[in-house]
Amino acid sequence: MDFPGPDGFLGTRASLMLDVVVLAMAVVLVALAWSVLQVKRGNFQLHKWTQVGLTVALIVAVLAFEIEMRLYGWEERSAGELGGQASPLTWQVLYVHLVFAVTSFFLWPAVAWRALRRFPSPPAPGEHSRSHIFWARLAAIIMTLTAVTGWTFYCVAFVR
Ligand code: HEM
Known part of the structure; x- marks a missing residue:
């Protein structure tokens, strides 16, 4: 169907940025696990720059994603027809997701910002x-x- 805005590449009804963010979340979790492993090995500098990179990438991805959602919407794609609406279940799942997503959006940069301010440079365990x-x-x-x-x-x- 000819929905407004660019189509995704995963072969579903989702748009381009939805597909980008769905894949990016998998990359973020793998990079996060690797970054915490670096802490366990004492590679604090590597942990620092991975986390700073992830924070910047997440902010850019969320902004691009929000712009696309505001410009073209997602409900018609969800319903599968122009002028259609998303199902009640879809809205319920979205609200649960938003609780975690909004918390992450504020908590994650705050953790990174405080770490940059309070750990020594180069980073090492200490009072923080x-x-x-x-x-x-x-x-x-x-x-x-x-x-x-x-x-x-x-x-x-x-x-x-
Ligand atoms: C949102 C960003 C960040 C997240 C999610 C994060 C995550 C973590 C986690 C989960 C640990 C604990 C690992 C364990 O269980 O032992 C840790 C430890 C550590 N992180 Fe981060 N980190 C972030 C940003 C940073 C930044 C920017 C720095 C440096 C400026 C940093 C420096 C450290 C250090 C030095 C430790 C070791 C602390 C210790 O064991 O005494 N982190 N980090």
Whole structure:
């Protein structure tokens, strides 16, 4: 069907940026796991730059994604017809996803910003460690839940 805006490449009804973000979340989780592994090995500098890169990439991706959603919408694609509306289940899954996504959007950059300000350069364990380990682990868990609920939304909205 000829929906407004660019089509995605995964062969579903979703748009280009939806497909980009769905794939990007998988890359983010793998990079996050690798980055935490670097901490365990004492490679704090590598952890730092991976996390800073992820933070910038996430902000850029979310902005591009939001612009596309505001310009072209997603409900018609979800419904599968022009002028159609998304199902009640799709909205319920979206609200659950948004709770985690909005929390991530604020928590993640805050954790990165505080780490940059409070760890020494080059980074090493210190006074900020206790706080960072608590908030950074929470940010990592919420980011994982953002991805899982995001993939669920994608399947319910654009694949069924
Ligand atoms: C959103 C961004 C970040 C996340 C999600 C994150 C995640 C984590 C996690 C989960 C740990 C604990 C690993 C464990 O369980 O032992 C950790 C440790 C650490 N992170 Fe980050 N990190 C972020 C940004 C940064 C930045 C920007 C720096 C450097 C400026 C940094 C420096 C460190 C250091 C030095 C440790 C080791 C702390 C210690 O064991 O005493 N992190 N990080």
